[in-house]
Structures are given as C-alpha cells and as structure tokens.
Amino acid sequence: xxxxxxxxxxxxxxxxxxxxxxxxxxxxxxxxxxxxxxxxxxxxxxxxxxxxxxxxxxxxxxxxxxxxxxxxxxxxxxxxxxxxxxxxxxxxxxxxxxxxxxxxxxxxxxxxxxxxxxxxxxxxxxxxxxxxxxxxxxxxxxxxxxxxxxxxxxxxxxxxxxxxxxxxxxxxxxxxxxxxxxxxxxxxxxxxxxxxxxxxxxxxxxxxxxxxxxxxxxxxxxxxxxxxxxxxxxxxxxxxxxxxxxxxxxxxxxxxxxxxxxxxxxxxxxxxxxxxxxxxxxxxxxxxxxxxxxxxxxxxxxxxxxxxxxxxxxxxxxxxxxxxxxxxxxxxxxxxxxxxxxxxxxxxxxxxxxxxxxxxxxxxxxxx
Numbered sequence: 001x002x003x004x005x006x007x008x009x010x011x012x013x014x015x016x017x018x019x020x021x022x023x024x025x026x027x028x029x030x031x032x033x034x035x036x037x038x039x040x041x042x043x044x045x046x047x048x049x050x051x052x053x054x055x056x057x058x059x060x061x062x063x064x065x066x067x068x069x070x071x072x073x074x075x076x077x078x079x080x081x082x083x084x085x086x087x088x089x090x091x092x093x094x095x096x097x098x099x100x101x102x103x104x105x106x107x108x109x110x111x112x113x114x115x116x117x118x119x120x121x122x123x124x125x126x127x128x129x130x131x132x133x134x135x136x137x138x139x140x141x142x143x144x145x146x147x148x149x150x151x152x153x154x155x156x157x158x159x160x161x162x163x164x165x166x167x168x169x170x171x172x173x174x175x176x177x178x179x180x181x182x183x184x185x186x187x188x189x190x191x192x193x194x195x196x197x198x199x200x201x202x203x204x205x206x207x208x209x210x211x212x213x214x215x216x217x218x219x220x221x222x223x224x225x226x227x228x229x230x231x232x233x234x235x236x237x238x239x240x241x242x243x244x245x246x247x248x249x250x251x252x253x254x255x256x257x258x259x260x261x262x263x264x265x266x267x268x269x270x271x272x273x274x275x276x277x278x279x280x281x282x283x284x285x286x287x288x289x290x291x292x293x294x295x296x297x298x299x300x301x302x303x304x305x306x307x308x309x310x311x312x313x314x315x316x317x318x319x320x321x322x323x324x325x326x327x328x329x330x331x332x333x334x335x336x337x338x339x340x341x342x343x344x345x346x347x348x349x350x351x352x353x354x355x356x357x358x359x360x361x362x363x364x365x366x367x368x
Contacts, residue, residue: 001065002089003037007100009057010086011078013044014071016055016232019202021071022048032068034115035088035096037061045118046071051199052118054233066112067094073107119235121226125191126219127166127183131229132212137168137179138204140359143328145197146172153194153241159220161191165358169246170197173364175325176246176348180358184215191220194243199236203227206234250362251348254341256287256314259354262338266330268294268306273323275303281324282366287317287342296323317342319349320366326351329361 014033022030034045040061045054067090074096083100091097094109146154149172158169165180211230219226227234269283276283278299286293289312295305319342330338333353341350348362 001035001037001067002063002087003042003059003061004085004087005042005057005059007078007081007084007086009059010042010044010088011075011081013042013055013057014075014078016206017044017046017053018071018075019205020046020048020051020053020234022046029068029110029114029116031070031072032110032115033071033074034066034068034112036066036112038064045115047116047118049116050196051202051234051236053202053235054118055231063089065090067096067109068112068115069096069107069109077105077107119224121219121221121224121235123219124221125161126217127161127191128215128217129166129181129183130212131207131214131216133181134216135204135207135212137181138200140179140332140361141168141170141177142197142200142204143332144170144172144175144177144361147197151241152239153243155198156194156196156239156243157200158243159191159193159195159225166191169243171244171246173244174322175329175363176249176361177329178246178360193220193225194239194241195225196236196239199225199234203229203234206232249348250360251341251343251350254314254343254347254350256312256317256340256342258287258292258310258312258314258340259337260292260308260310260340262330262333262336264308265338266327268308269323269326269330272296272304272306273327275299275301276323280366281322282320283323283326284318284320285342287312287314289313289315292340314342319345321349321363322366325363329363 017033036043041056042059043056087099089097094111096107096109098105154172160167166183167180169178217228223238225236272283272294276296279297283296292308292310329351335353335355337354339352339354346365348364350362
C-alpha cells in the first residue's frame with residue numbers, strides 16, 4: 001500500500017471514523033482504524049461491533065492495499081502535522097510509514113485480516129430526509145431515551161412510518177419526546193425499528209451545518225440500519241424487543257393551556273433548581289389566573305419562590321416536576337414562548353413549542 005494525499009482530507013476522514021472506535025478493554029483490533037487504498041480513493045473505517053463508520057477521500061495511489069493503525073496514535077500525530085501533503089505507505093510488516101517534507105514517522109499496525117468484516121445491509125425499506133430536519137429531530141428526541149437500566153429498548157429511539165411521516169420517539173418511562181419528520185422517499189412504508197440512542201448522538205456530531213440543505217438516505221433492514229451522509233456510511237445494529245405502547249399514555253385533554261416566556265422559565269428553573277438538588281430535583285408549579293409560582297420545599301441550604309406572569313383561563317392547579325427534566329426540554333426548544341399544558345394532579349404535563357405542531361414532549365409528575 002502506498003499513496004499520497006492532502007493532510008486535511010486524511011485528518012477529516014480520521015475524525016469521522018474514530019467515533020466508532022472501540023473503547024479500551026475490548027478487542028485490541030477494535031482500537032485501530034482500517035485504512036484501505038484502492039482505485040483512486042482511500043477508505044477509512046472503524047467499528048466497535050455495534051456501530052461501524054466508513055468514509056473516504058481522494059488520493060494518488062501508487063500501490064493498493066490495506067492495514068490498521070491505532071486510532072489515538074495516528075489522530076494525535078496527524079493533528080500536529082502542518083505540511084499540506086503526506087506520503088503514506090506500509091513498511092516493514094504492518095507498520096505504516098508517514099512522510100512529509102520535514103518528518104518521517106513509523107506507526108506499528110495490525111494486519112487488516114484481523115479487522116472484523118464490516119456488515120452488509122440488505123435493504124428492506126428506505127427513506128430520504130433533510131439533514132437539517134434530521135439533526136433537529138435527534139436533538140429534540142434522543143435526550144429522552146434512557147441512558148442505562150434494565151430495559152434495553154428504552155436506550156433506543158423508535159422509528160416508525162405512518163405513510164406520511166417518519167415518527168421518532170424516545171422515552172425513559174419518566175418523560176417522552178415524539179417528533180414527526182417528513183421524508184421524500186419511502187419504498188414500502190413498513191418502517192418500524194429501534195435505533196440505539198448512542199448511534200444517533202454520533203450522527204448528530206457528524207452532521208455539518210454546511211450540508212444542511214442536503215438529504216440523508218436511511219436504509220432499513222431486519223437487524224441493522226444504514227445512514228448515508230455526504231459519502232459517510234454509518235451502520236448500526238438495531239435493538240431487539242417491543243417498544244412500549246406509548247400512545248396509550250398520551251394525555252387527551254388538559255385543564256390548563258398557557259404560554260410562558262421560555263427564557264424567563266429557564267432562568268427561574270435554574271434558580272429554584274439550586275435548592276431543589278437537595279430534594280431530588282423536586283419543584284412545585286402553582287397555577288393561578290395570572291401567575292405561575294415555582295418553588296421547592298425548604299432544604300438544608302435554603303429555598304426559593306419565583307413568580308412568572310401568565311394568562312391562565314383554566315383556573316388554579318398544582319403539579320410537581322423534576323427540575324432537570326424541565327431544563328432539558330426548555331433548552332432544546334427554540335422560540336420565545338413555550339406551551340405548558342397541565343391536566344389533573346398525576347397526569348402527564350406537556351411542554352411544546354407553539355411554532356412546532358409536529359413535536360410533543362411530556363413529563364410524568366412527581367407524587368407529593
């Protein structure tokens with residue numbers, strides 16, 4: 001293997017692929033990045049056996065071939081190179097040789113034959129969606145998925161097609177986010193799968209504002225999902241199991257429907273939250289005709305009571321919520337106002353944006 005390439009192109013590819021590199025403690029080969037030179041381009045791949053990422057860049061290839069090198073080592077070295085052009089070749093054994101105008105480096109590698117075979121996705125259904133809309137949808141949904149626990153299905157996000165939209169849902173059983181996202185192509189309309197939240201977080205990091213007008217192609221199969229993004233291939237396993245029938249818990253009616261200034265709400269929850277930390281983040285929301293009073297029980301460090309002016313024709317009400325859950329959704333939403341809808345004492349509370357009718361977020365109240 002021997003090729004010459006631009007440093008910035010190689011580094012860009014390495015930064016994308018390294019998001020799928022296995023963590024320390026797994027198989028040593030999973031801590032390496034696979035570099036394959038063929039034709040007129042170089043492919044760079046990584047996998048942790050749950051997700052794999054492959055991207056490529058153009059290069060002047062003198063000899064085709066492949067090898068693997070430690071991701072941390074080559075990334076650290078490449079980020080410190082100032083030369084525009086790099087000559088890359090496989091030297092003695094599996095060592096990779098890197099030459100620039102002012103340096104000559106050798107990095108110990110492992111044979112590409114030891115690298116796991118990258119999965120092949122057999123297409124069963126597909127869709128194309130806007131990169132901009134997909135990135136926003138991930139931001140609005142993925143934080144509601146569980147980060148651990150005994151129910152693996154809750155650590156993923158449900159993808160389901162209703163024939164007109166792709167609906168993405170995340171829940172940890174204490175809160176839930178649902179977003180309807182339009183698509184330009186759907187071959188069968190039979191989409192229903194659970195995608196690991198970690199996969200979507202990595203995709204969100206890869207999506208670039210400069211390409212937000214372009215589309216992502218999503219290919220669905222029985223056990224895997226493939227995302228094609230600007231020449232990057234991301235393949236992830238799907239989570240097996242039955243996603244909760246969340247629709248049956250969605251509230252059908254509310255006693256109070258009111259708009260609240262989002263920034264005022266954020267600052268208020270942050271202040272009250274200082275004291276609520278000593279009380280399991282429990283904050284109480286008291287509604288009157290003209291006020292939203294937010295407080296927490298007295299703790300060892302103190303207490304706070306804050307009031308936001310509102311118009312509330314629904315009358316008096318009270319609900320207790322987790323202050324961190326409130327902040328999570330308030331920081332995700334955009335716009336000046338949020339729509340706060342409160343039902344009976346132990347009914348889910350809805351927090352959405354008046355500007356986005358395709359998004360729904362609910363929080364289960366705390367018992368008091």
